[in-house]
Amino acid sequence: MMKLITFKKLLLCSAILPFFAFASDKTTLIFSYGDYNAAPYAMESGEQLSSGIIKDIATELGDELGFMVSFVRTPRKRIERYLANNTSHIHLISNPAWLSHSEKFQWSDTLFIQKNRMVINADNPNNYEKLADFKGMVIGTIRGYKYPTLQPFFDQGELIPYGVTTLSVNLIRLNLKRVDVVIDSNILINYQLKQNNNNSAFKVLPIIVNEIDIKAALSANAPITLEQFNQTLKKLKDQGVIDAMMKKYDI
Numbered sequence: 651m652m653k654l655i656t657f658k659k660l661l662l663c664s665a666i667l668p669f670f671a672f673a674s675d676k677t678t679l680i681f682s683y684g685d686y687n688a689a690p691y692a693m694e695s696g697e698q699l700s701s702g703i704i705k706d707i708a709t710e711l712g713d714e715l716g717f718m719v720s721f722v723r724t725p726r727k728r729i730e731r732y733l734a735n736n737t738s739h740i741h742l743i744s745n746p747a748w749l750s751h752s753e754k755f756q757w758s759d760t761l762f763i764q765k766n767r768m769v770i771n772a773d774n775p776n777n778y779e780k781l782a783d784f785k786g787m788v789i790g791t792i793r794g795y796k797y798p799t800l801q802p803f804f805d806q807g808e809l810i811p812y813g814v815t816t817l818s819v820n821l822i823r824l825n826l827k828r829v830d831v832v833i834d835s836n837i838l839i840n841y842q843l844k845q846n847n848n849n850s851a852f853k854v855l856p857i858i859v860n861e862i863d864i865k866a867a868l869s870a871n872a873p874i875t876l877e878q879f880n881q882t883l884k885k886l887k888d889q890g891v892i893d894a895m896m897k898k899y900d901i
Contacts, residue, residue: 677873679717681708682724682738686794688816690841690899691743697723703837704742706895707761707886714882715874726794729867730754739872740879745862748796756876758866759883762892765836766799766859769852771824778831778855781809788812790820790832797833799860817842825851833859841899 683692683704692702699705699721712719724732724741730749732738742761746752768778778784781800785808791797793813803809812829814820820832821842843849866883868876886892 677717679708679712679715679719679740679873680738681719681721682729682732682741683721683743684724684726684729685815686726686792687743688818688838688842689845690837699723703895703899706898707892708740708742710886710891710895711879711882714885715878717873733867733869736869736871739869739874741867743864744867745865746867747798747862749867752867754870756868756870756872758868758876759880760863760865761883762864762896764862764864766797766833766862767836767839768855768857768859769821769824769832769834769839770830770855771827772851772853774853778857780857781859784809784831786810787830788828790814790823790829792817792820792834797859800833821846821852835862837896844900 681704683699687702687704690702692699692704694700705721708719708721711717722732722738724738729741729744730751733741733755746757749755768784770778776783781803784803788810789800789812791800791811791813793815795813797804797811800809800811804811812823814823817832817834817838820829820834823829824832825848839854843852843854846852866879868874868879872879
């Protein structure tokens with residue numbers, strides 16, 4: 651009887667072990683992000699990515715592809731290095747114009763479109779209809795970020811950039827009148843102002859400085875092909891999953 655029980659246990663173990671082996675061998679997709687990805691793109695608990703657009707999209711992609719996902723905090727200056735040396739596989743919120751050696755990476759179809767907008771103090775009585783109307787003003791920008799539409803104005807000294815690390819810092823400086831106007835993405839502006847108890851102090855101008863196709867940069871060493879990524883992305887977009895994620899953050 652004892653031998654029979656032992657034999658049954660062995661059979662059970664031999665049946666279960668392959669499932670554990672399969673689970674442990676499941677490939678992990680590594681996504682990079684950093685403190686330049688302000689809320690609602692990335693929100694951390696401690697030093698771990700806990701929520702936000704990046705986590706939501708990455709998790710959905712992983713589920714559809716049958717991959718586990720993980721996230722690595724990446725300084726802006728190391729984005730390309732991490733993609734090249736396999737520290738990360740995918741940098742989700744990007745654009746070829748933002749990377750110095752974009753030709754080294756694979757670029758996905760557009761995830762969504764980001765629009766750069768201008769914010770002024772609500773008590774500013776002036777009307778602004780075009781970029782030339784801001785001549786001589788100090789523009790609150792994000793350090794390390796490129797502004798191709800504004801760069802000619804910066805080069806000619808017609809606009810004066812003042813770079814800081816986050817939109818929230820820029821809004822504080824705007825409120826204190828240390829800068830005249832702030833530029834950032836509509837996604838970040840809308841979210842930040844809705845979280846800000848002082849949002850009535852600011853006014854978002856209708857001017858769209860430029861539109862940016864947000865794309866994912868894939869490492870040449872990524873465990874998925876660009877075609878797989880794009881097919882999965884299209885499925886999520888067609889099903890309305892991406893739009894639902896954006897609405898989740900009320901943007």
